[in-house]
Amino acid sequence: MMIRKILITAPLIVALSGCGINIGTGSARGNFGFNTIRDNIQAARGRNTPQEEGAQTKLTRDVVNGINRQIVQISLSKYGTKTVFTRAAVRQGAVTYLSPQKQTVTVQGGRVIRTRGLPFDLLETDFRNDADRVYRYLNAANNITELRVSCSRETVGTEAIEIVERSYTTTLVEEVCRSSGVAFKNRFWTQGSTIWKSEQWIGPNHGFATIEKLN
Amino acid sequence: MFREKLILGAAASALVMSGPATADMDPSIGFYGTAGLIEMPTADMLPDAELSISYSEFANAENIAVGFQFLPQLSMTYRIQRLSSFGFDGGSRYDGIWDINYQILPEGEYAPAVLIGLRDFLGTGETAGQYIVATKTIADQLKLSVGVGWGRLGDTDEDQTDPDISGGSLRLDEYFTGDTAVFGGVEWKTPIKGVSLKAEYSSDRYFQENEAFIATNPPAFDRKSDWNYGLEWQTPLSLNVGIYQMYGDTVGVRIATSLNPRRPRPQGYIVPAPLPVQPRDQAARSDLSWLERPNVETVAANALRRTLAQDGIRVTKIKLTGRQVDIYVTGGRSIAAARTFGRVARALTYVMPESVETFVIGINNAGMETVTMKINRTQFEAFELSPDGVQQSARSFELGDAPLNPPGFTAFPGDFPRFRWSIRPYLNITLFSDGDQPDVNVGLSGSMSYQTSEKLRFQTTVRVPVIDGDSDSGDNAGPNESIYFTEFEPTLVNLRGTYTTKLGEQLYGTVSAGLLATKWAGIAGEIIWKPAAQRWGVGFEVGHVVRRDQDTFFELEDEDATTGHLTYYYDARNGFDYEVSAGRYLAGDWGTTVAVDRAFDNGWVVGLFATVTDLTAEEFGSGRFQKGFRIAIPLGWAIGTQTRRVIGSSIASTSGEGGSKLGIPGNLYGSVTSHQTDAVSGTWGTFWQ
Numbered sequence: 001m002m003i004r005k006i007l008i009t010a011p012l013i014v015a016l017s018g019c020g021i022n023i024g025t026g027s028a029r030g031n032f033g034f035n036t037i038r039d040n041i042q043a044a045r046g047r048n049t050p051q052e053e054g055a056q057t058k059l060t061r062d063v064v065n066g067i068n069r070q071i072v073q074i075s076l077s078k079y080g081t082k083t084v085f086t087r088a089a090v091r092q093g094a095v096t097y098l099s100p101q102k103q104t105v106t107v108q109g110g111r112v113i114r115t116r117g118l119p120f121d122l123l124e125t126d127f128r129n130d131a132d133r134v135y136r137y138l139n140a141a142n143n144i145t146e147l148r149v150s151c152s153r154e155t156v157g158t159e160a161i162e163i164v165e166r167s168y169t170t171t172l173v174e175e176v177c178r179s180s181g182v183a184f185k186n187r188f189w190t191q192g193s194t195i196w197k198s199e200q201w202i203g204p205n206h207g208f209a210t211i212e213k214l215n
Numbered sequence: 216m217f218r219e220k221l222i223l224g225a226a227a228s229a230l231v232m233s234g235p236a237t238a239d240m241d242p243s244i245g246f247y248g249t250a251g252l253i254e255m256p257t258a259d260m261l262p263d264a265e266l267s268i269s270y271s272e273f274a275n276a277e278n279i280a281v282g283f284q285f286l287p288q289l290s291m292t293y294r295i296q297r298l299s300s301f302g303f304d305g306g307s308r309y310d311g312i313w314d315i316n317y318q319i320l321p322e323g324e325y326a327p328a329v330l331i332g333l334r335d336f337l338g339t340g341e342t343a344g345q346y347i348v349a350t351k352t353i354a355d356q357l358k359l360s361v362g363v364g365w366g367r368l369g370d371t372d373e374d375q376t377d378p379d380i381s382g383g384s385l386r387l388d389e390y391f392t393g394d395t396a397v398f399g400g401v402e403w404k405t406p407i408k409g410v411s412l413k414a415e416y417s418s419d420r421y422f423q424e425n426e427a428f429i430a431t432n433p434p435a436f437d438r439k440s441d442w443n444y445g446l447e448w449q450t451p452l453s454l455n456v457g458i459y460q461m462y463g464d465t466v467g468v469r470i471a472t473s474l475n476p477r478r479p480r481p482q483g484y485i486v487p488a489p490l491p492v493q494p495r496d497q498a499a500r501s502d503l504s505w506l507e508r509p510n511v512e513t514v515a516a517n518a519l520r521r522t523l524a525q526d527g528i529r530v531t532k533i534k535l536t537g538r539q540v541d542i543y544v545t546g547g548r549s550i551a552a553a554r555t556f557g558r559v560a561r562a563l564t565y566v567m568p569e570s571v572e573t574f575v576i577g578i579n580n581a582g583m584e585t586v587t588m589k590i591n592r593t594q595f596e597a598f599e600l601s602p603d604g605v606q607q608s609a610r611s612f613e614l615g616d617a618p619l620n621p622p623g624f625t626a627f628p629g630d631f632p633r634f635r636w637s638i639r640p641y642l643n644i645t646l647f648s649d650g651d652q653p654d655v656n657v658g659l660s661g662s663m664s665y666q667t668s669e670k671l672r673f674q675t676t677v678r679v680p681v682i683d684g685d686s687d688s689g690d691n692a693g694p695n696e697s698i699y700f701t702e703f704e705p706t707l708v709n710l711r712g713t714y715t716t717k718l719g720e721q722l723y724g725t726v727s728a729g730l731l732a733t734k735w736a737g738i739a740g741e742i743i744w745k746p747a748a749q750r751w752g753v754g755f756e757v758g759h760v761v762r763r764d765q766d767t768f769f770e771l772e773d774e775d776a777t778t779g780h781l782t783y784y785y786d787a788r789n790g791f792d793y794e795v796s797a798g799r800y801l802a803g804d805w806g807t808t809v810a811v812d813r814a815f816d817n818g819w820v821v822g823l824f825a826t827v828t829d830l831t832a833e834e835f836g837s838g839r840f841q842k843g844f845r846i847a848i849p850l851g852w853a854i855g856t857q858t859r860r861v862i863g864s865s866i867a868s869t870s871g872e873g874g875s876k877l878g879i880p881g882n883l884y885g886s887v888t889s890h891q892t893d894a895v896s897g898t899w900g901t902f903w904q
Contacts, residue, residue, distance in 0.1 A: 091492075102487035113600070117488030123904065124602065126603055142897070143816055
């Protein structure tokens with residue numbers, strides 16, 4: 001579980017610094033702080049014991065406000081379960097979010113560019129040419145499959161959305177992407193430069209990931 | 216941790232997924248494990264690499280068939296056929312039957328698919344038949360097939376069995392000879408989901424069963440009509456069930472399912488996400504002051520230990536210089552070879568000082584250092600987020616042979632001696648080529664191993680049979696076949712020591728001594744030469760063994776054998792592995808074994824093998840040469856989590872020791888090649904996963 005990962009990272013740093021080996025000073029260091037979230041949630045709910053782990057909990061704005069780390073809520077259309085992901089690393093404008101189940105989703109410029117820890121991971125994406133995009137993902141035989149799609153974008157209009165008890169008036173932008181075998185539509189609900197919510201296609205086995213920015 | 220269920224309603228309307236424009240009828244499986252109508256074949260092929268398992272029964276015949284779509288145009292099936300109330304004594308007869316189908320032409324817009332097939336092409340003739348058949352799909356719901364048959368499927372009214380011919384050989388001059396007959400049929404995909412109806416006109420006269428020598432017994436059924444009719448239902452659990460009205464007289468059933476290594480299980484593989492690559496501080500790259508600290512290698516190994524333990528990886532030795540780290544690891548929970556390198560490299564970005572620019576990651580497998588991969592840290596950092604880093608890294612990171620005993624390392628030998636044990640159930644099926652009942656054993660198998668180092672291992676396995684359908688333990692010739700509950704008498708399967716080591720940069724060896732196998736005790740060894748980047752390798756194995764007394768644990772009989780083989784291994788890098796070996800087998804016979812495996816990068820292997828030796832047919836038994844197939848399915852594929860365990864089985868038609876190899880303990884070739892170029896490049900995506 002997640003807790004183990006923090007415990008691992010921490011002694012790793014301790015062990016090294018104690019003996020004089022520096023481990024870099026990148027901005028990502030020490031960001032595996034899921035315990036912080038859980039502590040906050042538990043504090044908000046007036047509990048301090050981990051016995052509720054795994055139980056379904058209603059996420060409220062009070063809980064979100066008690067978390068001083070950037071979090072997002074992600075669900076996959078195939079499973080339909082919303083999971084809170086925590087910002088775990090930032091590098092070159094790419095933010096990697098980590099779930100308690102040790103899954104990560106990396107977002108760059110609002111777009112999902114990587115997934116890890118999911119079945120059939122999205123290994124990498126090539127969005128350098130906005131109109132012709134490449135998705136590379138792992139298939140069941142452990143081989144890389146490449147999918148090239150042609151995309152076009154349009155602004156649909158204004159739409160009000162609600163994310164955990166908070167309403168936003170957003171501009172809905174849609175992208176339609178096609179290839180010979182597949183077609184999908186990504187949707188982004190934006191407010192200024194902030195993307196509060198998006199639905200993005202992440203591969204043929206998963207369909208869509210819905211990402212909601214919580215804070 | 217919290218989760219919230221969300222029902223995706225209207226949001227799902229964003230999904231505009233549309234599959235490719237193929238609404239073809241899926242091929243259905245007939246009575247004998249290949250695509251077919253009921254008893255008659257069609258020209259369909261199953262999807263490439265499809266592994267089908269089916270059971271059919273009607274009248275006195277039962278068939279359990281395992282079929283594999285070896286190539287998109289070539290399928291092979293092995294089936295065990297049981298004929299009850301057979302022959303003069305009314306007993307049962309069991310046959311191992313091989314069928315092969317080759318699609319000459321795939322179905323076109325107007326042209327039908329055309330296929331040529333051989334049933335029981337190695338058999339004694341009773342069930343052998345040949346055919347050419349054409350199939351066309353009409354309006355996506357109706358499939359018509361028409362064919363011409365020979366042999367069993369031809370217009371025969373004579374007993375095809377030639378008592379002078381013993382089975383197990385190709386009889387090319389007899390295929391497609393004699394009178395022909397026409398067969399055909401139709402399959403209709405009904406509007407009811409998953410339900411199909413079939414009707415066929417059969418060209419199988421059932422002459423022998425109905426009219427010929429079996430007439431002393433009442434015929435198994437009365438062939439009143441040429442027509443068979445069936446209803447098939449594809450159940451939601453990927454099981455297809457069919458019920459049939461056969462020849463106007465009797466009822467038949469057929470159950471079939473299939474798997475495909477390329478078809479994902481619903482849950483896929485779940486592999487915990489790796490650590491993100493840790494970037495470096497530019498300024499600190501020139502700082503080498505850390506080199507003056509004591510025990511830097513031990514410190515680094517300790518720091519890596521807990522991170523890598525999550526992936527089952529253990530550091531065996533490290534050499535740290537100012538700009539480079541050389542590290543060897545063993546273990547790894549993943550069946551995907553490339554993943555181990557990726558996980559170690561990511562961990563190194565957290566632990567290695569900024570000045571370290573090169574990671575050399577080596578693999579220690581069963582005590583042998585097989586390969587090293589050289590990774591440029593700056594590139595590794597850049598590739599993680601670059602749009603084509605997966606492909607670029609595959610070209611940039613070099614994989615090569617690990618050097619023999621490189622100097623300057625600090626070793627971390629691990630926790631030895633190591634004691635392990637396991638108890639698991641086993642199922643053993645032995646088929647005989649003389650029509651006897653197969654020997655089915657079910658029981659518990661207990662193993663213990665004691666390792667003093669990565670290289671030296673002592674092992675013993677004891678089996679306790681619980682159910683024994685042994686044909687020797689009772690009179691099974693008659694109709695009263697039965698399964699015996701045994702008296703729980705244990706068998707000592709093996710008790711042996713095995714030493715494995717790297718002998719040269721590209722040379723590996725193993726030697727075992729003790730009670731090597733159920734039937735043999737002695738000493739045996741193997742040497743393999745296989746450079747990491749080379750497609751082919753050569754192995755030599757030799758053993759001198761004495762026959763074990765089957766009634767006691769340790770006593771030996773007065774019979775010994777010297778056996779040895781030279782083996783050529785070839786990886787064609789198109790998913791096919793070949794193995795050709797020549798030498799002396801356990802019966803003292805000389806010959807050749809050829810094996811072809813269809814191997815997938817997720818660990819699936821389906822292969823065929825055959826052995827021909829200089830034994831005469833009389834000495835060898837009716838199977839003339841040994842042939843069989845093997846299947847290995849990675850447990851991780853089946854259950855969706857990371858494990859290197861493989862569920863494997865091989866079925867061979869056997870008749871004594873002719874053409875049998877000793878089977879050197881351990882899988883030296885597998886250990887040597889597990890992280891070599893072919894394995895790593897095939898699974899490269901998992902390096903980043």
